[in-house]
Amino acid sequence: MIPDYPLWLRVTHSFNFLFLSLLVRGGLEILSAHPRLYWNDHCTPGTEWLKFTNKQQPKDRLWAASDEETSFPSSIALPGHDNLGLGPHWHFLTDFLWLLTGTSRPSSSRQNGAG
Numbered sequence: 001m002i003p004d005y006p007l008w009l010r011v012t013h014s015f016n017f018l019f020l021s022l023l024v025r026g027g028l029e030i031l032s033a034h035p036r037l038y039w040n041d042h043c044t045p046g047t048e049w050l051k052f053t054n055k056q057q058p059k060d061r062l063w064a065a066s067d068e069e070t071s072f073p074s075s076i077a078l079p080g081h082d083n084l085g086l087g088p089h090w091h092f093l094t095d096f097l098w099l100l101t102g103t104s105r106p107s108s109s110r111q112n113g114a115g
Contacts, residue, residue, distance in 0.1 A: 012101055019098035025078035026094060029087025032070050032077060 035052040036043070043065075045057045053070070057063045074080030078090045 012104065015101045016098065019094050019101060022078060022094040023091060023098060025076065026087050026091030028072060029077040029080065029084060030091055032072050033084040033087060034065055035068055035070070 031052060036048040037050040038048050040047065045063065053068055055068050058067075069084055071082045071084070072080050077087070079086050
């Protein structure tokens with residue numbers, strides 16, 4: 001069977017799938033570290049526009065953002081298992097690699113006469 005698409009296109013799509021899945025997994029790790037989204041810089045509890053947690057601010061003790069942290073297993077988030085500080089590193093590394101894959105596609109198509 002003769003492939004319908006050039007090799008460079010199939011390879012870059014495979015890398016896109018890999019990097020986007022890693023990007024989502026790193027983003028889930030970031031979201032598990034701070035599961036509330038704000039429109040302002042103050043992050044005052046109760047002013048979030050979207051929250052992904054059911055935890056409430058305790059009234060009897062000082063509350064910190066680390067009280068909201070939840071850990072996803074490594075099969076869902078990257079790296080998982082209470083490694084919340086590594087989530088942004090994985091997220092931005094795969095973002096950079098995904099962008100590099102995107103910039104290689106136009107040069108590959110020009111070299112092969114496709115555009």
